[in-house]
Amino acid sequence: MIRTIVFAGALAAMYSPGLLASDADTVAxxxxxxxxxxxxxxxxxxxxKINAAAPNASASSAPAAxxxxxxxxxxxxxxxxxxxxxxxxxxxxxxxxxxxxxxxxLTAQVKGVTMRPHGEFVVTLDNEQVWAQKRPDSKVRPQVxxxxxxxxxxxxxxxxxxxxxxxxxxxxxx
Numbered sequence: 001m002i003r004t005i006v007f008a009g010a011l012a013a014m015y016s017p018g019l020l021a022s023d024a025d026t027v028a029x030x031x032x033x034x035x036x037x038x039x040x041x042x043x044x045x046x047x048x049k050i051n052a053a054a055p056n057a058s059a060s061s062a063p064a065a066x067x068x069x070x071x072x073x074x075x076x077x078x079x080x081x082x083x084x085x086x087x088x089x090x091x092x093x094x095x096x097x098x099x100x101x102x103x104x105x106l107t108a109q110v111k112g113v114t115m116r117p118h119g120e121f122v123v124t125l126d127n128e129q130v131w132a133q134k135r136p137d138s139k140v141r142p143q144v145x146x147x148x149x150x151x152x153x154x155x156x157x158x159x160x161x162x163x164x165x166x167x168x169x170x171x172x173x174x
Contacts, residue, residue, distance in 0.1 A: 026053040106150040110142045130174035140168040
């Protein structure tokens with residue numbers, strides 16, 4: 001998919017008015033980029049050839065090319081990723097997960113409440129999160145301005161707890 005996008009972008013760039021007058025060396029260099037197997041390097045190659053062929057390119061394309069170059073340098077190559085699975089990959093994922101900050105619960109103010117056709121409520125919190133009640137429960141009715149707490153439950157579920165201590169199962173909509 002990425003190869004198709006890069007190839008289409010290269011074709012579009014080659015046939016732009018500024019490049020129609022370019023010499024055959026540029027086209028040959030672009031064809032040389034097509035042989036690159038690594039997506040990031042291939043894109044960087046195309047960008048370099050296009051920028052060299054079009055010296056009048058706008059300054060706004062320079063930051064994008066720099067970002068692509070940085071991404072290519074930071075992304076591991078296919079050779080580096082070879083055999084990277086199982087316990088080796090799990091250790092890296094576990095280290096990254098442990099470095100992320102974790103919260104045990106979320107407390108927020110209710111900014112808006114709407115009702116679904118079967119009686120379930122949908123609350124919008126002051127942090128712009130939207131949570132929907134899983135099953136209608138007339139005992140739990142949060143109002144605008146109420147403080148609610150979202151707590152994790154078992155098997156990936158979540159519970160909305162009102163300031164009065166009533167709780168109901170919810171799922172995040174947005």
